[in-house]
Amino acid sequence: MKKGIVMVVTIIVLMLILIAGSLALFLVSKSIYITGAQQRGYTAFQAAEGGIERGMQLVDINFKQGNINIPPENINISGYDVRVTPEFIGVFTQAGAAIEFAVGYLGYGIAASKGGSYHLYSIFSDAGRELGAQSNLETVQKKIIGFE
Numbered sequence: 001m002k003k004g005i006v007m008v009v010t011i012i013v014l015m016l017i018l019i020a021g022s023l024a025l026f027l028v029s030k031s032i033y034i035t036g037a038q039q040r041g042y043t044a045f046q047a048a049e050g051g052i053e054r055g056m057q058l059v060d061i062n063f064k065q066g067n068i069n070i071p072p073e074n075i076n077i078s079g080y081d082v083r084v085t086p087e088f089i090g091v092f093t094q095a096g097a098a099i100e101f102a103v104g105y106l107g108y109g110i111a112a113s114k115g116g117s118y119h120l121y122s123i124f125s126d127a128g129r130e131l132g133a134q135s136n137l138e139t140v141q142k143k144i145i146g147f148e
Helices: 002-065
Strands: 073-077 080-094 116-128 134-145
Touching (some): 002 073, 002 080, 002 116, 002 134
Antiparallel strands (some): 080 116, 116 134
């Protein structure tokens, strides 16, 4: 009778140990999966940031050449397909400070007397890959003309 009880208690203890081990294994594997997903998301974000940097380069190059229509560009950064879409928003003018305010902070005619304009560009970057994370970023870049 005592041998039967010892065997039943042993089986119950082994089942509890097996359940605890299985639970620990499940939690560790889930944690590894979540960490991998976070890493893929961060890498996709970095690739999208790289796309924004490339978009700023495209805007600078085309602005110096006088082009306002900039075609989208597809690049590959760390295995992510990144589509960079710079888009011209418009030209905005601004009067000089000495013209707008007859006497400025520094005195009559000392502040920026010449007006100017600025071009605004929207830069959109979409980074992603098949069966991977995806990240989208958008920024606005201002290119200034004629301010002193």
